[in-house]
Amino acid sequence: MNNKYYTVCGIVEIDGKVLLVRHTYGNAKDRILLPGGYVHENELPTTAAEREILEETGVTARASSIITVQFKPEQWCVVFVMEYISGTPRSDGFENDEVLLLDVKEAISRPDITNLSREILTAYSEEHSELRKSSYIPKTADEASYSIFGI
Numbered sequence: 001m002n003n004k005y006y007t008v009c010g011i012v013e014i015d016g017k018v019l020l021v022r023h024t025y026g027n028a029k030d031r032i033l034l035p036g037g038y039v040h041e042n043e044l045p046t047t048a049a050e051r052e053i054l055e056e057t058g059v060t061a062r063a064s065s066i067i068t069v070q071f072k073p074e075q076w077c078v079v080f081v082m083e084y085i086s087g088t089p090r091s092d093g094f095e096n097d098e099v100l101l102l103d104v105k106e107a108i109s110r111p112d113i114t115n116l117s118r119e120i121l122t123a124y125s126e127e128h129s130e131l132r133k134s135s136y137i138p139k140t141a142d143e144a145s146y147s148i149f150g151i
Contacts, residue, residue: 005075008049009036010082011124012061018104018121019089020113021056021096032100032110033117034079045078046133046147057099059087065130066149068120079120081130 011034012019020032035056039048046063053061061082070077089099102110104125108118131150137143 004038006039006045006048007036007075007077008039008045008052008080009034009077009120010049010053010061010063010080011067011120012053012057012059012082012084014059014084014089014101016103017101018107019053019057019059020100020102020107020117021091022098022100022112024095024097028114031112031114032098032107033114034120035096036077036079037095044145044147046080047144049078049080049082053082054087056092056095057087058090058092060085063133063147065132067124067128067130070116081124 019035021035022032023029035053036049037052039045049063050061053059061084063080064083065081066078067081068079070079089101091097091099104121107113108121108125134148134150136148137146
């Protein structure tokens, strides 16, 4: 079950270029944006970001830090910086019809990028602080059910 109220997206750099997708539906139809999507019920946001990027682009990436969190009264979105692990970028042919690898400055300057993705990539390209993923896991949890950033 998807939960439309909790979403994630990720910045993945491959050979100095940022991974983006061209969306096929909704308000972002025909525009490029950072890959991401809904957090499933009982799923950690980190796991959701990793899953969504793999599903949408064929790329395996691991959440390494948080660059920002967006809050609305009815929704939140966590934006992760992801460590590229493996995979050749490709479209899922469903939610997106194109996967792009672009230089950050080129992506920011494109008229077909969503406003939010432009703002996120602008912050990413400038001096910014990130909350890094900690290796701390309390005795009452395990890596699959717990993550903390910033300590």
